Each structure stands twice: as structure tokens, then as C-alpha cells.
Amino acid sequence: AQKVTQAQTEISVVEKEDVTLDCVYETRDTTYYLFWYKQPPSGELVFLIRRNSFDEQNEISGRYSWNFQKSTSSFNFTITASQVVDSAVYFCALSEAGSSASKIIFGSGTRLSIRP
């Protein structure tokens, strides 16, 4: 069965600190996709990244970076030099690959608060 675990329920840091959000997943599939989404107070989900299971290269996008390690089934997300606008709930998610659109399984989310 597929499962996504975000052990950190809430994180609070002071602005400009770096912060890492952990994500551990379980799947029996050899081909799958991992995602991170941001959900600000408005509720609308903001897509951040999709990574397929064959691409373990780390990715950096501005202040955001992602570390994918299949050996530990982890897909961690780091925000460098955090800002107040980064405050939101962040979801890690998993989807199977297939010939049809696949459902996305979400983790429980990490509520990130950046204090000025």
C-alpha cells in the first residue's frame, strides 16, 4: 500500500533561518512520482515540484531545494533563508505511474510558521 509520512506536524522558525521538512514514503511500485505542494491560508494548493522515481538528482529552485533518496525512501524539502511568506502548510505526496491518471496520496502535512 502507498503511504506518505510527514512526521513534523508543526515547525516554527525565525525569519532567515533554514528549515527542512521531512517526508518518508512507502510504495511497492518501482515507478512512481513524488510531489510537494504548498497550501497557504487561502486554501488553494500550490504545486512546487514533481519528481519521478528514476531521477534521484537533487533539485534547487531559488530558495527551495529537494533531496530525494530512494535508499531511505525520503523526499525532503529545504527552504533556505526563510521568509514570512513561506508560512503555510506543506504537503508531500505520492502517485503511481500508469496508463491513466493516478490518484495522489497526500501526507498529513507540516504547518510551517516563519516568525519575523
Add this chain to the structure above:
Amino acid sequence: GAVVSQHPSRVICKSGTSVKIECRSLDFQATTMFWYRQFPKKSLMLMATSNEGSKATYEQGVEKDKFLINHASLTLSTLTVTSAHPEDSSFYICSASSRQALLEQYFGPGTRLTVT
């Protein structure tokens, strides 16, 4: 990117009444649409998957007679909460993907339902 809209964004209804939520893909043909439910401070839980022209596939524990899903066209899916009760109050989010881009799942902005 592709846009998915939901209407209404907020709705308040009385217990015992039915309420319909619309999910529209504005610039692509959505062959598959997903409906999620999110309780306050909780994760998104998939309710059902609907393919255009077919009956929806419901997740375990979701009452199909209570949450009626119709996906009659390639741009519109509707979720009707029948005989709503206060425990149905939640944030409902739809997502859509096309046959040409199975990996791309675009989320709507969500509908906040309050049943009084």
C-alpha cells in the same frame, strides 16, 4: 498553466438540504477528475475518481449515495452532497488531468461547505 475553477468558493446550507459543487477545467479537456475532502488542519483525503462518461470510483468508506459525482462533459464535474449534515462541513477540492498529460493534475481553489 492549466486552470481549474470551482464554484461556489463558499457555501452555507441548512441541514437536510443538498448542495452542488462544480469543478471546471477552463482551458483543457479533463478526462479524469478527482474529488478530495479536507477537514480543518488535516490532510486531503481522496473521495472519488471520475472519468468522463463513466461512473465515479469511490474510495473505501465514502458513501456514493451521499456524495453524488457526475462527470458528464470533458470540462465539468459536479459533486452533490445530498441531505447534508453538519459533519459534512469541510473543504472540498477537485483536481483534473487530461489524457495528453496524465502526470499533470491541476487543483481547483476549493469550496468551503458549512452545514448549519
